[in-house]
Amino acid sequence: MNLLLLLLRGSRATVVLAVCFGLLTGLSSAGLIAHINTALAQGGTHVARETILGFAALGILMLGSRISSQLLIMRLHTDTTFVLREQLSRRILTTPLRRLEELGIPRLLATLVDDVQAVTQGLLCVPPLLINAGIVVGVMVYLAVMSPLVFAALVVFSLLGVASYLMPQRRIMGLLRQSRKTTDRFFGDLRSLTHGLKELKLNGGRRRAFLTEDLLPTANQLKAFQRRRSTLNILVTSWGMSLFFFFIGLLLFALPGIAPVSPSTLMAYTLAVLYLQQPLDSSMVILPMLSAGVVALKHIETLDLQGSDGEPVPPAAGAPLPAPSRIELVDVTHVYRREGEDTPFTLGPIGLTFRAGEISFVVGGNGSGKTTLAKLITGLYAPESGEIRVDGQVVTAAGQERYRELFSTVFADFHLFDRLMGLAEGAHAARARTYLRRLQLEHKVRIDEKGALSTTELSTGQRKRLALLAAYLEDRPVYLFDEWAADQDPLFKEIFYRELLPDLKAAGKTVVVISHDDRYFDVADRLVRLESGAILPEAAPRVVPA
Ligand SMILES: Nc1ncnc2c1ncn2[C@@H]1O[C@H](COP(=O)(O)OP(=O)(O)OP(=O)(O)O)[C@@H](O)[C@H]1O
Numbered sequence: 001m002n003l004l005l006l007l008l009r010g011s012r013a014t015v016v017l018a019v020c021f022g023l024l025t026g027l028s029s030a031g032l033i034a035h036i037n038t039a040l041a042q043g044g045t046h047v048a049r050e051t052i053l054g055f056a057a058l059g060i061l062m063l064g065s066r067i068s069s070q071l072l073i074m075r076l077h078t079d080t081t082f083v084l085r086e087q088l089s090r091r092i093l094t095t096p097l098r099r100l101e102e103l104g105i106p107r108l109l110a111t112l113v114d115d116v117q118a119v120t121q122g123l124l125c126v127p128p129l130l131i132n133a134g135i136v137v138g139v140m141v142y143l144a145v146m147s148p149l150v151f152a153a154l155v156v157f158s159l160l161g162v163a164s165y166l167m168p169q170r171r172i173m174g175l176l177r178q179s180r181k182t183t184d185r186f187f188g189d190l191r192s193l194t195h196g197l198k199e200l201k202l203n204g205g206r207r208r209a210f211l212t213e214d215l216l217p218t219a220n221q222l223k224a225f226q227r228r229r230s231t232l233n234i235l236v237t238s239w240g241m242s243l244f245f246f247f248i249g250l251l252l253f254a255l256p257g258i259a260p261v262s263p264s265t266l267m268a269y270t271l272a273v274l275y276l277q278q279p280l281d282s283s284m285v286i287l288p289m290l291s292a293g294v295v296a297l298k299h300i301e302t303l304d305l306q307g308s309d310g311e312p313v314p315p316a317a318g319a320p321l322p323a324p325s326r327i328e329l330v331d332v333t334h335v336y337r338r339e340g341e342d343t344p345f346t347l348g349p350i351g352l353t354f355r356a357g358e359i360s361f362v363v364g365g366n367g368s369g370k371t372t373l374a375k376l377i378t379g380l381y382a383p384e385s386g387e388i389r390v391d392g393q394v395v396t397a398a399g400q401e402r403y404r405e406l407f408s409t410v411f412a413d414f415h416l417f418d419r420l421m422g423l424a425e426g427a428h429a430a431r432a433r434t435y436l437r438r439l440q441l442e443h444k445v446r447i448d449e450k451g452a453l454s455t456t457e458l459s460t461g462q463r464k465r466l467a468l469l470a471a472y473l474e475d476r477p478v479y480l481f482d483e484w485a486a487d488q489d490p491l492f493k494e495i496f497y498r499e500l501l502p503d504l505k506a507a508g509k510t511v512v513v514i515s516h517d518d519r520y521f522d523v524a525d526r527l528v529r530l531e532s533g534a535i536l537p538e539a540a541p542r543v544v545p546a
Pocket residue numbers: 101336337338345364365366367368369370371372373
């Protein structure tokens with residue numbers, strides 16, 4: 001419920017006002033019913049002046065409070081949607097990468113798209129429910145004053161209605177939770193659909209299997225959950241409504257037999273009770289949305305994103321660290337633990353020192369742990385044991401954020417943003433143009449004054465060159481490239497290894513390159529050879545600068 005409190009914290013005044021106006025709407029409409037009854041009792045033609053004035057005043061009050069409460073609810077909805085999206089985005093950006101990898105992209109997307117909508121819809125239900133409660137309470141009070149007997153009977157029927165509504169709720173909530181879990185799977189399938197278009201289009205068998213064994217069964221399951229939930233809701237609502245009409249039947253046909261009652265009083269009761277139908281009806285429609293919102297909120301909280309316990313997100317960043325002359329990994333380890341896996345992959349313990357003005361190549365077979373090591377070096381993963389030192393100073397958990405700012409990287413699965421964020425102004429613009437020329441992209445891509453790239457629809461190699469350009473512009477003390485040259489043509493491989501890397505070295509940068517290009521291993525000052533998560537002995541530095 002932390003998240004709920006957080007959402008409401010910023011809009012407490014709006015919520016209170018919306019509820020107050022809602023209650024006022026309910027009470028004034030109950031007052032209107034009382035006046036209508038009075039007017040009917042007074043015979044229509046000889047209605048007292050106070051009744052007319054009271055009716056007009058209540059009508060205006062109801063109109064004003066209704067408009068105000070609706071406007072406030074609308075504001076609450078748009079504000080909370082924004083706050084929820086903002087909070088979730090901030091939390092995702094602050095949560096450790098490993099945790100996000102464990103959650104997986106489909107779950108994060110399902111939360112950002114589905115849960116946000118369900119929570120805000122659920123929140124939206126609260127004020128109308130309170131308005132309806134206001135109307136019901138108002139009419140009940142009116143009935144209690146008019147006839148304690150009718151009131152008592154109505155209370156009994158209401159309790160019966162509430163009990164029959166609550167009975168299937170456990171089942172409905174269970175279906176909601178199952179449906180929410182299936183939604184994660186469905187987003188996974190949608191991801192396969194959009195990311196695997198080429199593979200699916202090229203192979204009819206795979207396409208059919210994907211459609212009939214993955215996507216459609218999941219969508220079907222979602223449909224079944226939705227259908228069962230809606231069926232239960234329809235049954236409960238219809239039963240509630242039939243109880244309601246049963247009560248009116250009792251009022252009309254049984255009450256006159258129990259207690260003498262004039263036709264006008266009977267009409268007044270019936271009118272008042274009938275007036276209850278609208279708020280009860282709309283509450284029945286609204287309550288399932290509230291339940292879905294509660295389930296979505298719980299789901300967001302189970303993601304255990306950073307900042308869920310109220311700490312500020314993102315944490316305050318300090319001043320950048322000065323360019324280090326030495327980064328040491330001291331017995332660092334990382335273990336991937338996955339459900340159902342007997343032998344989890346363990347990297348380390350690794351002991352390595354990277355120095356400024358030195359090029360280190362990390363080499364090794366597929367799955368040997370190179371990218372995992374890169375994530376540890378760059379601070380994307382915190383070491384499970386061991387420590388990282390910068391010029392002898394241990395990087396603490398609190399200093400992790402600042403430590404990461406030392407690195408410019410191009411990972412193998414890099415993302416190319418469509419603009420150079422914060423890297424296009426002033427001196428950066430001229431450097432960007434220079435690098436565009438150097439990377440032979442000046443005829444392909446233009447960068448406008450806001451840093452927007454004219455296109456990112458390029459070949460994989462060209463996109464990697466643009467990612468390299470962004471890394472250059474960052475001009476950080478440490479550069480890490482994860483198989484950058486793998487998609488480059490021979491000419492660019494040559495430029496990368498023989499010109500760009502030596503330039504970075506000459507500029508005093510610490511350079512770490514993950515590579516399979518053994519033709520260029522001579523460029524490295526040292527080779528770090530990995531096998532099954534451990535450094536092979538021959539990885540001893542070939543050249544150790546003084
Ligand atoms: N996000 C992850 N979750 C669980 N296991 C992972 C994850 N990423 C990698 N692994 C496992 O860790 C091991 C090392 O993977 P890593 O990506 O570090 O290897 P690599 O040397 O970079 O391989 P490649 O040359 O193929 O890129 C592999 O066995 C892989 O299955």
